[in-house]
Amino acid sequence: MDLSSLASPQALRGGSTGALGAHAARRRSVQLLRPRRPTFRCSVEAAKQQVQGTLAAEAARKECFGVFCTTYDLEALASGEVFGQDQPIALKLLGSERSLQALEGVAMELEDSLYPLLREVSIGIDPYVIFEDADWALLIGAKPRGPGVERAALLDINGQIFAEQGKALNAVASRNVKVIVVGNPCNTNALICLKNAPNLPAKNFHALTRLDENRAKCQLALKAGVFYDKISNMTIWGNHSTTQVPDFLNAKINGRPVKEVIKDTKWLEEDFTITVQKRGGVLIQKWGRSSAASTAVSIVDAMRSLVTPTPEGDWFSTGVYTTGNPYGIAEDIVFSMPCRSKGGGDYELVKDVAMDDFLWGRIKKSEAELIAEKKCVAHLTGEGNAFCDLPGDTMLPGEM
Numbered sequence: 001m002d003l004s005s006l007a008s009p010q011a012l013r014g015g016s017t018g019a020l021g022a023h024a025a026r027r028r029s030v031q032l033l034r035p036r037r038p039t040f041r042c043s044v045e046a047a048k049q050q051v052q053g054t055l056a057a058e059a060a061r062k063e064c065f066g067v068f069c070t071t072y073d074l075e076a077l078a079s080g081e082v083f084g085q086d087q088p089i090a091l092k093l094l095g096s097e098r099s100l101q102a103l104e105g106v107a108m109e110l111e112d113s114l115y116p117l118l119r120e121v122s123i124g125i126d127p128y129v130i131f132e133d134a135d136w137a138l139l140i141g142a143k144p145r146g147p148g149v150e151r152a153a154l155l156d157i158n159g160q161i162f163a164e165q166g167k168a169l170n171a172v173a174s175r176n177v178k179v180i181v182v183g184n185p186c187n188t189n190a191l192i193c194l195k196n197a198p199n200l201p202a203k204n205f206h207a208l209t210r211l212d213e214n215r216a217k218c219q220l221a222l223k224a225g226v227f228y229d230k231i232s233n234m235t236i237w238g239n240h241s242t243t244q245v246p247d248f249l250n251a252k253i254n255g256r257p258v259k260e261v262i263k264d265t266k267w268l269e270e271d272f273t274i275t276v277q278k279r280g281g282v283l284i285q286k287w288g289r290s291s292a293a294s295t296a297v298s299i300v301d302a303m304r305s306l307v308t309p310t311p312e313g314d315w316f317s318t319g320v321y322t323t324g325n326p327y328g329i330a331e332d333i334v335f336s337m338p339c340r341s342k343g344g345g346d347y348e349l350v351k352d353v354a355m356d357d358f359l360w361g362r363i364k365k366s367e368a369e370l371i372a373e374k375k376c377v378a379h380l381t382g383e384g385n386a387f388c389d390l391p392g393d394t395m396l397p398g399e400m
Helices: 028-033 045-050 067-078 097-113 151-172 186-195 210-224 265-287 293-307 357-376
Strands: 054-058 089-094 118-124 134-139 178-181 205-207 235-237 245-247 316-321 334-343 346-349
Touching: 089 097, 097 118, 134 151, 151 186, 151 357, 178 186, 178 293, 186 205, 186 316, 186 334, 186 357, 205 334, 210 235, 210 265, 210 293, 210 316, 235 357, 245 265, 245 357, 293 316, 293 334, 316 346, 334 357
Parallel strands: 054 089, 054 134, 089 118, 134 178, 178 205
Antiparallel strands: 205 316, 235 245, 235 334, 316 334, 334 346
């Protein structure tokens, strides 16, 4: 398997990409496998014999790289925490010239960490090379929203990045590659990516909403006075924006419905919901930067939930393609919904969920936003001319 580095908010959910030139030296673990001096192109031949797959992920902007930003995610994958103790990993990093030194630094960190399962690290700027034979792809890099930038403009700018990456995945990746889109706006970016990869299963494309789920579990645990592992069946519905819907109707605390444990309906409908929706923005105000470690943890959690069978009776949240969904949500968008996995990277939508007027009303609002975003990027999905009429300028969690 193959991985890229994680960074702080703008990096994980928006940032430039980086690259490594032909002069870069092969990492220590690669020298053991294939001693010849490398070029910048990603080499997969040695890995094909000892590594079952590759995971490619987009690097984030230069200043976000460092031990704090990258350690957890890389450690979890390279140490066997996600794929198991007997799964070697080939890591392929996609970047641009802007993050040359950052990618070199990440490679040095990996080299010095002596991860026992890490067999290869390769870096490049061409997605058609980096994505070759990839079984997992983390698409992290995206341009963050700056002052005065309209949401529609951000959709277009980042959409072009993910259209190109979708085409590359379609051309060279494994036919069953699993793709997790982190760069924002991640739901619509995932839609753009899958539309540009018609030869790959649309079901395999995900938009990361696991951090939102983790934040919701945290708030419920704090309110109930329990540890977070007592929270189950937590769903984030909809868009990764402030229209997202943290579902307290179906969630459970110690196996009991949340509304039986927390009887303060006003808190659930207002304080809890708003806190989860705006958590990222508050974090920026307090810390001066977006989430880094928690985003890295959520990416690992999202991958593990797909690789490992879901505990009986529980489920997890991920943004997936809605065509064929059992809830009545508009088709042909990427929408966060409750899923279960039998392992191996596949999943199924949960059918036994309750719905009330409050929950459905919030879901429809997030649905309307995603339908409007889809129209904004029609020129990138092959569906004609773009027309932007967004229902209000909702912010992404973490945007200022």
